Amino acid sequence: MPREAESWFTEVAPRLAELAERDPTREACGLVVTLPSGGAEAWPLPNRAADPGRSFRLGPAEVLGALRRMEAEGRALLAVYHSHPEGGADLSSRDLAEAVFDGEPLLRGVQQVVIAVDRGRATLVRAHRWTGHRYEPENHWSAVP
């Protein structure tokens, strides 16, 4: 695992847990992007899904705006994140159906991060990296030491 991958994840995971707990009944979602000074930060975006308690969808205009801002500020997209209220930190079959197209990741070089929320508390944050054939758990952060 590249060291920078470990580094950004460790830095951002507690923040992602906090974002998922703000409204634990809805799937939180957004992007993780590099900082110009190094490191990374989370960009939370609204969940535009029709059933935000069980799905997430980033609004196309908001994705476009985020991508343009990244370009303008010289940042890179590291990961897409979302939470699973009352669910685990693994990518679900629905997540994979949206993130993988024809055996290839929709977003090359971008990790998928899932936050497990249990009774209002984010308990586990897990990053998944494309390994050539599928997404596999890359790194995780747990609320319980």
Added chain:
Amino acid sequence: MPVIVRLPAPLRGLAGNRSELTASGATVREVLEGLARAHPGLGPRLLDDRGGLRRHLGLFLNDEHLAGVEALEATLRDGDELTLVPAIAGGAPELDEARIARWARQLLVPGFGATGQERLMASRVRVVGAGLVAGPALIYLAQAGVGRLWIDDPELAGPGDLGGWLLGPEAAGRPRAAATVAALAPFSGFVAVEPYPVGGVPTATLVVASSSAQALASAEAARRARIPHVVLEADGEGGAVVSVPVGAPCYACARSATGAGRPPSAGGAALSALAAQELLLLVADPAATSGRRLELVRGVSSARPTTRLPGCACQPPSTPGEEPPPGATGG
């Protein structure tokens, strides 16, 4: 009609790492078809086999989002800018292959299906009372695939709890809740079983209380919290099961008028299973369930709709603006 096509960073690898392409076409469709021919790696991501726009893709024409079936037929002018954006979405766990295999039979039941199973998977079921009679119901609930099973019983397991469907001799003297969690482990590969309280609000409650007073109190607490619940009344080898969806006549309206029944015996397992089935229906298809009382007498079951007793606190206000009766609203 030459237009500029802008690609986001994650898609550039499919088009020679270029952020901007020039393409021609009178409509968006023609431009995308041209791109597909010029960049074979990008092509399959744009249009599907029937010529429709891939759901993984978003399109903007001069910063205006193109949506719907007409998006591809939008006409273009010289110098227009078409921007491709990846659609980013996903969802909570659904039925994967292992779960489909596990629950294949009940998935086939008309009116239950995948939607009902997903509701069960997302549910948190509190079971009040984990004594002898509750054993079969607990096993059914775990095997049916409820998401979380919360065992609410502060008592220790005594001789009367053992030798049934669930608790064996090793449970003697242990807290019933902890012993039940351990005993359910082999049945609950997809289910989290925990002692209650756990700090969350249940989706539904099954009351298998050891006394009428406890049954009444637990059912009333569930009603006030607007939690659908099922109450089991054991009576020898039979008894009754009262199903109370939100807003239905409460358990106090529908309970046995003769008070506590005979101590449960081995045949009570059928009643317990019936109670679990009622609760599963409440969770899996709440819109299709109404309040009812099922009687099980000498192995024969019968059902009747429950009715509200005059003046009961569970009566909802009938006139807009009317003050609800005391206790009619939950907290």
